[in-house]
Amino acid sequence: MTIEKAAAIGGGVIGAGWVARLLLNGIDVAIYDPDPEASRKVSEVMKGARRAYKQMLPSGLPKEGKLTFAKTIAEAVTDADFIQESVPERLDLKHKVLAEIDLHAPANSIIGSSTSGIKPSDMQVAMKKHPERLVVGHPFNPVYLLPLVEIVGGAQTFPEAIEVAKEIYSSIGMKPVVIRKEIEAFVGDRLLEAAWREALWLIKDGICTVEELDDIMRYSFGLRWAQMGMFQVYRIAGGEAGMRHFMAQFGPCLQWPWTKLTNVPEFNDELVDLIAGQSDDQSSKWSIRELEKIRDDNLVAIMEALSKQNKGKGWGAGALHKNYTKQLAELASAKTKASGAAAKAKATKPVKKVAKKIAGKKG
Amino acid sequence: MTIEKAAAIGGGVIGAGWVARLLLNGIDVAIYDPDPEASRKVSEVMKGARRAYKQMLPSGLPKEGKLTFAKTIAEAVTDADFIQESVPERLDLKHKVLAEIDLHAPANSIIGSSTSGIKPSDMQVAMKKHPERLVVGHPFNPVYLLPLVEIVGGAQTFPEAIEVAKEIYSSIGMKPVVIRKEIEAFVGDRLLEAAWREALWLIKDGICTVEELDDIMRYSFGLRWAQMGMFQVYRIAGGEAGMRHFMAQFGPCLQWPWTKLTNVPEFNDELVDLIAGQSDDQSSKWSIRELEKIRDDNLVAIMEALSKQNKGKGWGAGALHKNYTKQLAELASAKTKASGAAAKAKATKPVKKVAKKIAGKKG
Numbered sequence: 101m102t103i104e105k106a107a108a109i110g111g112g113v114i115g116a117g118w119v120a121r122l123l124l125n126g127i128d129v130a131i132y133d134p135d136p137e138a139s140r141k142v143s144e145v146m147k148g149a150r151r152a153y154k155q156m157l158p159s160g161l162p163k164e165g166k167l168t169f170a171k172t173i174a175e176a177v178t179d180a181d182f183i184q185e186s187v188p189e190r191l192d193l194k195h196k197v198l199a200e201i202d203l204h205a206p207a208n209s210i211i212g213s214s215t216s217g218i219k220p221s222d223m224q225v226a227m228k229k230h231p232e233r234l235v236v237g238h239p240f241n242p243v244y245l246l247p248l249v250e251i252v253g254g255a256q257t258f259p260e261a262i263e264v265a266k267e268i269y270s271s272i273g274m275k276p277v278v279i280r281k282e283i284e285a286f287v288g289d290r291l292l293e294a295a296w297r298e299a300l301w302l303i304k305d306g307i308c309t310v311e312e313l314d315d316i317m318r319y320s321f322g323l324r325w326a327q328m329g330m331f332q333v334y335r336i337a338g339g340e341a342g343m344r345h346f347m348a349q350f351g352p353c354l355q356w357p358w359t360k361l362t363n364v365p366e367f368n369d370e371l372v373d374l375i376a377g378q379s380d381d382q383s384s385k386w387s388i389r390e391l392e393k394i395r396d397d398n399l400v401a402i403m404e405a406l407s408k409q410n411k412g413k414g415w416g417a418g419a420l421h422k423n424y425t426k427q428l429a430e431l432a433s434a435k436t437k438a439s440g441a442a443a444k445a446k447a448t449k450p451v452k453k454v455a456k457k458i459a460g461k462k463g
Numbered sequence: 464m465t466i467e468k469a470a471a472i473g474g475g476v477i478g479a480g481w482v483a484r485l486l487l488n489g490i491d492v493a494i495y496d497p498d499p500e501a502s503r504k505v506s507e508v509m510k511g512a513r514r515a516y517k518q519m520l521p522s523g524l525p526k527e528g529k530l531t532f533a534k535t536i537a538e539a540v541t542d543a544d545f546i547q548e549s550v551p552e553r554l555d556l557k558h559k560v561l562a563e564i565d566l567h568a569p570a571n572s573i574i575g576s577s578t579s580g581i582k583p584s585d586m587q588v589a590m591k592k593h594p595e596r597l598v599v600g601h602p603f604n605p606v607y608l609l610p611l612v613e614i615v616g617g618a619q620t621f622p623e624a625i626e627v628a629k630e631i632y633s634s635i636g637m638k639p640v641v642i643r644k645e646i647e648a649f650v651g652d653r654l655l656e657a658a659w660r661e662a663l664w665l666i667k668d669g670i671c672t673v674e675e676l677d678d679i680m681r682y683s684f685g686l687r688w689a690q691m692g693m694f695q696v697y698r699i700a701g702g703e704a705g706m707r708h709f710m711a712q713f714g715p716c717l718q719w720p721w722t723k724l725t726n727v728p729e730f731n732d733e734l735v736d737l738i739a740g741q742s743d744d745q746s747s748k749w750s751i752r753e754l755e756k757i758r759d760d761n762l763v764a765i766m767e768a769l770s771k772q773n774k775g776k777g778w779g780a781g782a783l784h785k786n787y788t789k790q791l792a793e794l795a796s797a798k799t800k801a802s803g804a805a806a807k808a809k810a811t812k813p814v815k816k817v818a819k820k821i822a823g824k825k826g
Contacts, residue, residue: 113702240683246682247683248679248682248683250679275682277678277682280670280671287671287676288683290665291662291676292684292693294658294660295658298654298657299693301653306644307646308643310695311694312640312642312650313654314692314694314695315640316613316640316650316651317651318689318692318780319609319611319638319640319783320603320611320651321654322687322688323765323766324758324762325681325689326681326686326689327685327761328681328761329673329677329678329681330658330662330676330680331673331674331738331741332673332746335754336751336754336755336758339476339751342742342751343738344739348735372710375706376706376710379706383695388698388701394772395690395691398769398772398778399686402686402690402768402769403686405764405765405767406764406765409760415757415761416761420682
């Protein structure tokens with residue numbers, strides 16, 4: 101299942117990350133973003149993404165898709181079979197943008213929202229024509245490298261739309277995980293928010309600096325979580341007695357004073373100053389662009405290292421990375437062949453076929 | 464600063480991990496553990512650790528230290544200059560064991576406790592002779608591979624003891640981070656506990672399974688946190704506007720219903736069954752030993768990959784890993800030379816020299 105023509109609504113860090121992933125997969129993208137700086141910002145992200153993909157594919161990248169800047173949402177989505185919305189996290193803005201997308205997108209297109217936490221049911225009420233094709237497709241920064249996408253359906257979303265979305269995201273090298281029940285912030289940001297709140301307390305209370313906290317993460321459980329999640333890690337920690345033993349041993353800790361859980365720290369200028377200042381101490385020796393480069397190089401290296409594990413089959417994100425780079429390499433070698441066959445293959449339009457079924461079911 | 468003779472009190476998953484790290488650094492260890500199975504369990508961990516270190520050092524390991532099983536705490540600690548306590552997390556037991564260690568250990572030794580969360584001030588009250596030499600040295604499983612150790616001093620701990628502990632842990636390839644204020648659970652377990660509590664809610668409420676939650680972690684922010692902690696990651700996410708912009712953008716989320724923060728889920732049989740059952744679905748195809756092997760191979764591969772980043776200087780845990788493997792390789796090549804020089808070098812006893820200063824200050 102492939103995308104023929106994509107549209108990106110919003111070109112910030114996340115939107116531009118989607119654009120980069122799509123273009124580097126050879127897919128044409130029309131983007132709409134009213135920011136006069138959008139073109140420059142997207143091309144900065146593209147530069148970084150291209151650089152990262154060259155590390156993954158020293159033998160050469162696939163032919164990039166074509167990027168066009170649309171003047172309106174209507175123009176961007178009018179002939180797209182996949183549309184990803186990545187505008188700021190304000191429900192009123194989401195409503196306005198999704199209503200506009202809904203009005204002009206082909207009936208059989210799939211619409212994904214990058215929201216980090218707004219429920220799709222709360223968003224799709226603004227879509228008067230085909231709300232059943234909206235899913236949350238929540239990615240993680242940098243979108244062109246990190247494979248996870250959380251898929252969440254709302255009350256009006258058709259199950260088929262979720263199936264098609266899964267296949268679409270998989271086709272561009274991602275790992276879709278469908279969330280079973282619709283809640284705010286889904287799963288990833290629930291976990292991140294819990295850790296973030298606790299981290300703010302630790303800094304505010306002077307227990308450690310942001311640099312020390314970061315070191316504590318990346319020299320310990322961060323290394324673990326790059327390859328196994330917390331439940332599998334704790335299963336091993338239970339030793340020969342396993343998960344049940346681990347839970348019996350650590351269950352009581354939940355009642356100990358081990359977290360600040362009942363409060364949210366007051367989010368005032370003092371806290372912002374403290375954290376921003378410490379963050380400068382930690383990182384101002386690098387520009388954001390340099391930090392991005394370091395981060396991307398590290399992520400590629402980690403995924404590549406994991407792709408050689410598990411008797412060469414790859415493990416976790418490494419197994420996916422192995423398949424993804426293989427797929428891109430095949431695409432790259434295909435570009436040198438006659439383009440007729442590729443065009444013919446695309447003409448089967450599998451996304452549209454399934455999506456048509458969805459649209460048909462509604463109307 | 465090197466350790467001449469170490470003692471390990473407690474040989475569970477953590478205690479045995481310390482033993483493995485010490486032995487593989489060529490340091491003699493006396494261990495005390497009343498469990499009749501202790502010897503078998505420690506040798507299982509040693510087997511895994513030896514295997515992991517062989518991946519790190521294909522050219523050969525240093526000569527291993529000698530392991531002796533002591534019949535009493537007194538026998539284990541009597542001539543040790545570094546003692547690591549890793550008994551279960553019960554304050555009464557910690558008191559009993561630390562009092563016994565204190566009674567028999569040389570006055571100028573350093574005593575580290577592996578506790579995940581008990582305050583050192585609450586433990587050292589049981590030490591009648593030299594409480595000033597107790598520090599928390601909280602490691603992360605697997606201790607022989609993960610470099611982080613949180614160092615925490617109590618009300619009676621001398622600053623010099625913290626300095627010596629830092630040097631001791633560094634000498635065996637670890638990354639010590641000194642926690643600035645004494646709190647329960649320190650920094651690492653505060654963050655872990657916050658994420659764990661949230662995870663329990665997500666499973667209990669049927670939002671996802673343990674396997675899905677693990678995938679959500681290891682295909683997204685887990686990869687990020689293996690190389691940068693959350694503050695540096697968010698600084699980048701702020702884009703060109705940086706940390707202040709990020710905080711302004713995401714500050715309000717703290718007030719949204721993005722976490723279950725105010726409650727602890729009831730920890731009953733139903734929840735344990737649910738999680739243990741889902742954990743079996745996820746992982747029962749591997750034995751714990753197989754999972755340990757996979758985990759260790761992955762960790763070594765990730766640290767090795769990071770050791771080649773940052774223009775070859777290594778990044779984060781990778782930079783440390785680079786130095787550590789170099790140090791071990793030098794130690795390995797030294798074992799083939801005349802042992803006289805090594806013995807002479809050891810005779811300077813730098814740990815004891817500084818530690819003597821501490822003991823002197825007290826008495």
